[in-house]
Amino acid sequence: MSIDMANFTPGLSLAGGLMIGAAAAVLVLFNGRIAGISGILGGLLGSSRNDAGWRVAFLTGLLGAPVLASLLSKPISIVVQAGWTEVLLAGFLVGIGTRYASGCTSGHGVCGISRGSVRSFVATATFMASGVLTAYVYRHLLGG
Known part of the structure; x- marks a missing residue:
């Protein structure tokens, strides 16, 4: 690296x-x-x-x-190496994720973890794991 x-x-x-x-x-x-x-x-x-x-x-x-x-x-x-379709789709998927997680990375990752919220630890770990998996699949399996 x-x-x-x-x-x-x-x-x-x-x-x-x-x-x-x-x-x-x-x-x-x-x-x-x-x-x-x-x-x-x-x-x-x-x-x-x-x-x-x-x-x-x-x-x-x-x-x-x-x-x-x-x-x-x-x-x-x-x-940004993506077209408007990809950007809008990504934003839509992030919006769905924030609804299911009852919050976003700022609420869970910045504020929730600092308050010691177990739910926020789990949500942030899930956000991060999803991002790592998505980047891996896109770069190594889809040739992005």
Whole structure:
């Protein structure tokens, strides 16, 4: 295995991780809510919109942080080697997975594990194993 040093960004990665952890901690400490993105977005799109303010603010920060990071540092070129059909299918499958797992990787992986939730440990292990298996099948068996 080799590291692509041209795209190796440990500083930005560390800063991003710290920002995610800080956002999750602030949300649970000051709002009593878990920073699960699928739950935050689902609550905003659902029938009860009485708590839309903090949801919109959180999602705005989630989308605004990469924009701010690109303004403060050298922009990173991201190349997605898939067409719109594959991207939409993948998003649909991830959405189904978050419904079955009662949460997404942010809710289970970042917040649930830090709270010691057994359900979150199992869900995160399942997410990771599925990703590893999918990458293996795609790269080694399908020739991707």
